[in-house]
Amino acid sequence: MKGYNGKILEVDLTSKIFRELIIKEELYRKYLGGTGLAAKILFDNYDFKKKISPLSAENLLIFMTGPLTATRLPGCATRFSVCSISPLTGIWGEASCGGRFGIQLKKAGFDGIVIKGVSDSPVFIKIVDGNVEIKDASRLWNKDTYEVYDILRKEEGVATSLSIGIAGENKVLFANIANEPGNYAGRCGLGAVMGSKNLKAIGVKGTKSIEFADSKKIDKLRKNIIEKQRENIIVQTLKEFGTDGGLPVLMMLGDVPIKNWNLGVWDEGSEELSGMNMSETILINKKACFGCSISCKRAVKVNEGKYKIEKGPGPEYETCASFGTLCYIDDLKAVTKINELCNRYGMDTISCGGTIAFAIECAEAGILKNTNGLKLSFGDADAILKLVEMIAKRDKGIGNLLADGSKKASKKIGKESEKFLVEVKGLEVPMHDPRAFHGLGLEYAISNRGACHVNSYQMFVL
Ligand code: SF4
Known part of the structure; x- marks a missing residue:
């Protein structure tokens, strides 16, 4: 074969x-x-x-x-x-x-x-x-x-x-x-x-070449796809501003979760965390995967300040939302630093951001008290950076508690903390709000791995 x-x-x-x-x-x-x-x-x-x-x-x-x-x-x-x-x-x-x-x-x-x-x-x-x-x-x-x-x-x-x-x-x-x-x-x-x-x-x-049944057909299909992509506005936005280029429009549609899913509009955050702002401030160059001409990937660098990072991968939309809007951090450079930490420590930014946003809401409601002296509040980028590190290291107390994800943490916290949870089958929900696109609700509910936004594409099903 x-x-x-x-x-x-x-x-x-x-x-x-x-x-x-x-x-x-x-x-x-x-x-x-x-x-x-x-x-x-x-x-x-x-x-x-x-x-x-x-x-x-x-x-x-x-x-x-x-x-x-x-x-x-x-x-x-x-x-x-x-x-x-x-x-x-x-x-x-x-x-x-x-x-x-x-x-x-x-x-x-x-x-x-x-x-x-x-x-x-x-x-x-x-x-x-x-x-x-x-x-x-x-x-x-x-x-x-x-x-x-x-x-x-x-x-x-x-x-x-x-x-x-x-x-x-x-x-x-x-x-x-x-x-x-x-x-x-x-x-x-x-x-x-x-x-x-x-x-x-x-x-x-590997140095072996892979033989395909009909390479000419694959080339033809590739050409067709690339031609179609040229006419597509979403593809052009991806090319110009990366996956995060969609954030302002998605927010207008009510798709972007804010403050642990409690808000739907945040003008300052939308501007600061957008792919357009990334292009104007920290972008070094765009990158494409093998075979793709879209180049939606970003290489970024933060030159100075406490969120300084050397040239490396920039945050995707999911990360700008899970740590930016969801945790209410109105600072693209801080989110970029958190993204780098998650990348280096090896943590899923959707679940990590979702779990931290859940913990902040619990802390602000007074039902999560043992935070190892860390004052947890929405928008506090430095505390969130510290918490990311504590989770990766499973530091005794709050780090270890949140390292098991939001659902298991909620069971341990008790005190009706489950009302702040946003997960399906234990998997934190990705950064698209089913209240904007109702089809997503069905997709999250029935995807076999839990809340999943890539199992089928229900983004624009109202
Ligand atoms: S293949 Fe790579 S560059 Fe192309 S759209 Fe997907 S992630 Fe972006």
Whole structure:
């Protein structure tokens, strides 16, 4: 079958034994896409009588490419899925990721990786053109995701890597998995699953070319998509101002949650946190993923002041909303700094911002008192920065409490704190308000991983 290698890599971290699993063509066809095949593998290996704990050796962590990975189709070429039982929700967990990992994995000869077991010490997996090694990762432990990415490229010669930050090591239940800086398998806390297996990173390099059934057709389709994109106003906004370019219009439509979903309009915040302001103040350049001509990604730099950062990935819309509008921070540079901290520590900005906004509302209502001396209030960027660090490190008290996500924290806080919760199945709701687009309410309610805005596209269904 073209477009695939026909095999995946299985690594047992307990025994340190790995093997190639040959996948029959009918399975690729029946369970279409990386997530489909991952669901089949997880289902076949799940002990329904025992109910597997997400952070135990029995849980599988699956990385899977799809039929379009490594084509040059815009928006699809780089995507791959990470799937497991989520420690945040206790049910099916999946996260989609961009970056070059999926392409390199396919070029290295594997369509996916299934991780099982637990290593007795920190390790990383190195895959170069079909050769697999499980290596000691003690020098990488405690390092942030940007550092690990640089080290593996320089010292191990891999083309790209996936890694967890200290949040994943500490099993923060919304820890993410990082590909290149700016590309994350963000949702469902799958970084905590990776951390529970003592797996710090996977480095990969592949040089094989992937053959497709009809490359000419793919080229034609690519051309058509790019032509259509030229006429599309949303695509042009993405190109010019990034995903955050939509914030002012979305706010006018009532889509942007403000102050833990209590407000729908905030003029000052809309202007300050917009992609337009980002372009005028901190933007260094625009970036595109492989195969895509949109260039919605931003590289930014904050030159001075307490929120100074070196050139790196800028915050996307979801982060400008989850920490900007939701936590009521009227300062793009502060949000950019928080974004960098979350990236380096390896935490999903949607769940982290949502959990912090929930905690602030509890604190302001007087039902969350033990905050380790931190005065929590909406708009206090410095306190929120500190709290992000405390969560990633699982600092005793408030850090540890919030590291389990808003739903579990609410159960511990009690005192009717659940009235400030905004989650579905334990997954914090992304930054689009179903009161603006009613279709989103249905999407959040029935998505299999919990509140999900990418399972189907209900954004403009009123
Ligand atoms: S540049 Fe933006 S639109 Fe294009 S594939 Fe990457 S994330 Fe998607």
